[in-house]
Amino acid sequence: MRISELSRRSGVSNATIKYYLREGLLPPGRATAATQAEYDESHLRRLRLIRALTGVRGLSVASAKQVLDASSAHQTDTHRLLGIVFGIWPSEAGRPETQADGPPEPSPEAAALIEAMGWSVSDYNPARQVIDQTLRTLRSLGIDYDWQTLLPYAELAARTARHDLDRLDTITDPLEKAEQAVLLTFLLEPALMALRRLAQEDESIVRYGDGPDAPPSGEARPPGHE
Amino acid sequence: MRISELSRRSGVSNATIKYYLREGLLPPGRATAATQAEYDESHLRRLRLIRALTGVRGLSVASAKQVLDASSAHQTDTHRLLGIVFGIWPSEAGRPETQADGPPEPSPEAAALIEAMGWSVSDYNPARQVIDQTLRTLRSLGIDYDWQTLLPYAELAARTARHDLDRLDTITDPLEKAEQAVLLTFLLEPALMALRRLAQEDESIVRYGDGPDAPPSGEARPPGHE
Structure with a gap:
């Protein structure tokens, strides 16, 4: 074309x-x-992956090029390919292409949770730091959460990840799989959080009832939903 | 004091x-x-709720005052109280204190999903629009998702919401409950998304194996974890 x-x-x-x-x-x-x-089609797939990396993951063009080069070199190893596009797998230089120098900040609570779940997770996965930072923030505001409090959520996250990868399993082209992994992981997040808020409202009705006033949009509760 | x-x-x-x-x-x-x-303690609880509304939910001081006044007036109705602090329950004027004028934007896909789940959700819950917007964005990038694709995620969100409200059930003071609802809903989001990314990495190892190279942080896979 x-x-x-x-x-x-x-x-x-x-x-x-x-x-x-x-x-x-x-x-x-x-x-x-x-x-x-x-x-040809290979150009189209590569363009789509570039767009996902620069638009959705927010990488610079230079970082996206490093990720693309590494992705192309490891197309036959799906786990490594996904690790590269998520920035959690070191390049030949021994460090993820898109991370600053220096060892990752220690995240002992994430490490304890990962061990309790029996998960295998790279030391470079930036989600580790997010866990520890979030728990520190909650505690600074007087909410006494620790990694054990997160275990039920971790079980649900494991099921969510299985749904995510079920979708990717239907795709055979490696670069297309990498593109969809980036899009689904990053773009689906607002919808997943929105689902939680919708479910919270419903659960609040189930637990605390319809109170003195009916809700404004006042749908009748379906029978058998208690 | x-x-x-x-x-x-x-x-x-x-x-x-x-x-x-x-x-x-x-x-x-x-x-x-x-x-x-x-x-006294009531001032302390109110201050903490103000901080949650202005700091975490990002409301203006004027909007926070409206929410606080409505919260104080409905302390005995937990479902309504939570609806007010989340901005999904209309004030006496018939509309959430913190939303712009005009009817909410239609969100037919969220409506279909909510009906399929048997959920009761206010027409004013802004999470409805997030669902439809996210699906539109995914489709514009060639990912053919619709509300039915989200159903397995909605089931998991319902379980997540039950964990959330289990925590709130242990709190008796209504304003403290409102504060914790805001903090837990908004501040826990990064950790929940981080858990999904950790679980994705583990699930990727389970499905696609250790490939030609061992992972960089090279923990041995615990026995029985396949």
Whole structure:
């Protein structure tokens, strides 16, 4: 396909595609004339992964290029490929491409939780720090949570992750799988948190009843829902 | 207690407490001299709820005052109290204190999902719009998700919400319950998403194996974890 069709099918502008070609994020097409080249499906898949990494994960173009190069080199190893696009798998230099220098900040509560769950998780997974930071914030506000309080949530997270990977299992092309992993992990987060809030409201009605006043949108409670 | 002790125990500065007193967010203390007043535990609880609403939920001081006034008026109705602090329960004027005018944007996919789950949810719950927006974003990027795809996640969200409300059930004071509801709902979100990412990494190892290279942090897989 010509660059104009590649642009139409990927949703990425002509000018941006040319910029990616100059920066080496996208390999050159097959030259058909002095100023024309043909692109194929591999270009389209790579463009979509670039868009996911720069748009959704928020990487710089330089970081995205490092991730893409590493992804291309490890297409046959799905676990490593996913680790690379999530930034939790070290590059040849021994460290994730997109992390600053220095060892990761210690996160003893995440480590205890991961051990209790029997999970295998890279020391570089940045979610470790998020666990410890969140618990520190809650305690500074007087809520006495620790990693053990999070265990029931961790069990539910494990089921959520299985649903996530069920979806990825249906995809055979490795770069497409990497793209979908990024999109589903990052873009689904607002919806998952929204589902929790909807469920909280329902559970609040179940527990605390309809109170002195009926709710404003006043749907009748379906029978048998107690 | 004096204002200095109220400041120490709440973590809110003297100057901010005086500002809240002037703006009417905090009722005056019991005057003990021309320039002195005594404050009690109810002031402390109210200060903590103010901090949760303005700091964590990001409300303006004026919006927080409306929410506090409505909360105080409905302390005996826990479901309504929680609805008020989350901004999903209309005020006396018939609309949540913190929402702009006009009817909520239609969200047919959230409505279908809520009906399929048998949930009771206010028309004003802003999480409805998040569901429809997220699905539109995913589809615009070529991921064919609809509300039915979200059903397994909704089941897990219902269990998460039950854990959330189990915690609140242990609290008897209504304003403290409202404060903890806000803190737990908003502040726990990063940790819940972090748990999903940790679980995804583990599930990826389980499914796709250890590949040609061992993981960098190379913990041995515990026996029986397949």
